[in-house]
Amino acid sequence: MNFNFTKYFSALLILFFIFINAKKIDLHSIEEEIIQYNREGKHKLSQKKLSDILLNGDLTKEEEGNILFLMATTYRSVNDYMMCIEYLNRSNSIARQLPPDNILRMKIDYEYAFVYFDNNDYEKAEEAMKRIASKNYVNAFPEDNSYILMQEGYLFMIKKKYNEAEKKYYEAMDIMENANTCNVPIVYVKLMNLYGKRKDIGKAEEAYKESMQISDSCNILKYKILASSEMEKIYKENNLFAKAYLIGSKLDSLRRLENQDVKISEMHIVDKALTEKEQIIKEESDIWKRTVVLIVLILLSVLIAYYFFRKNKKIKKDRLRMKEEIEQMKEELNQYSQNSSDEKILNPELDLLLNSNKLTDRQKDLLILLADGLSNKEIAEKLFISENTVKYHTKNIYNILDIKDRKDFFKKLRNN
Structure with missing residues (x-):
């Protein structure tokens, strides 16, 4: 009787644990939180939250793909376009396994268009936008369509096709007015830039x-600063220095207000922290509830650990691999601003390559280690990144410098 009771009780606990973990995470709330963090410049908080979710495991394919997608948008918000594309590619490989109408596939296509455009890779951005147009997405986020139209307008403008650009901007405005009126000032700033190019000051x-x-009506200070800055630039480009001076004074006042907003925002953050601390203290007062929960969690953890150890060792290996990759990514983010500029460059050709404006600082770091003859594994250990990331950066360096492979690279160095 005792044996049967133990057996059934254990089975019940296992089913309960599986049920708890099978519940989907709230992707919408997580996305809103990440967007808020990134807007406030708290990118490390975004990265930590997303890393913790990945480390916890037990994600569905759709959930993992969405978390990787949010990691990509976080990197784009700090202008690390290469890492953004790498995480987009990882998210995309998962999204292709989902149903064709899954919204993640659409979001990834839009993000490719945005990151290529932000990176001034207009050719790839155009390809991404054409792909979006060909799929006739019914976008749940019409603002994305508005931004795409603004990008198309900008591409027309740099080709001096001003009428076509203006048409795209007004199409974008129609969508934005219905989607989010408070974001319409972005479109007006684009139009200001266009009219400045056409010398149409009025x-x-x-x-x-x-x-x-x-x-003013939406009380969005950053848009006031954006519009005033653009107008000041237009006046200066057209030698209207008196008007430029007046609007410049107004711009200075707006920027002072912006600093005040930052201080207020910091105060709100402190207040929120205090509120959360009070909530924790209140929760800790319920000692008996916490004790029961702790006992149940320990029991469940032991049972599940034993179950999965016997049934599926692969899960443990996958989690360990994921943990290593995330830890490497954390180290890379912390070491991102460091470089090897103190190393002495003796080869003239290498020195010439390192002075190229085509390479980023991160790519130059990797190029120095390549010239030292280090393997991909050794480079990964020195830069605190994965071997896959090393391969990805190396391939981009070769494409930029018109080098076939590592043998061709050393041949180029020896010839000088």
Whole structure:
């Protein structure tokens, strides 16, 4: 009887644990939190939260793909476009296994267009935008469509196709007015830039006035600064220095207000921390509840650990691998601003390559280690990144410098 009771009780606990872990995470809330962190410049908090979710494991394919996607958007927000694309590729490999109508596949396509555009890779951005157009997405985020149209307008503008650019901007405005009126000032700033190129100061001033009115009504300081900065630039480019001086004074006042907003925001953060601390103290007062929960969790953990150890060792290996990759990613983020500029470069050709404006600082670091003859594994250990990341960066370096492979690279160095 005791044996049967133990057996059934253990089975019940296992089913309970599986049920708890099978519950989906709230992707919508997580995405909103990550967007908020990134807007406030708290990118490390975003990275930590997403890393913790990945480390916890037990994610569905859709959940893992979405978390990797949010990691990509976090990297784009700090202008690390190569890492953004790497995480997008990882997310995309999972998304391709999901149903064709899964919204993640659409979000990834849009993000590719945005990151290529931000990285000034307009050719790939155009390809991504054409792919989006060909799929006729019914986008749950119409603002994304508005941003795509603004990108298309900008591409027309740099080709001096001003009429086509203006048409795209007004299409973007129609969508944005219905989706989020408070973001319409972004479109007006694009129009101001266009009118400045056409030397149509009157229209630029009208767009500036409309942008400021909406920004005032929505109380969005950053849009006021953006519009005023663009108008000041237009006045200066057209030798209207008196008007530039007046709007410059207004811009200085707005920037002072922006600093005040930062201080207020910091105060709100401290207040929130205090509130959370009070909540923790209140929760800790319920000692008996915590004790029961702790006992149940320990029992469940022991049973599940034994179950999965016997049934599936692969899960443990996969989690260990994921943990190592995440830890490497954390180290890379902490070491990102460090470089090897103190190393002495003796080879003239290598020195010439390192002075190229085509390479990023991170790529130059890797190039020095390549020239030292280090293997991919050794480079990964020195830079605190994975071997896959080393291969990815190396391939991009070779493409930029028109080098076939490592043998061709050393041949180029020896010839000088």
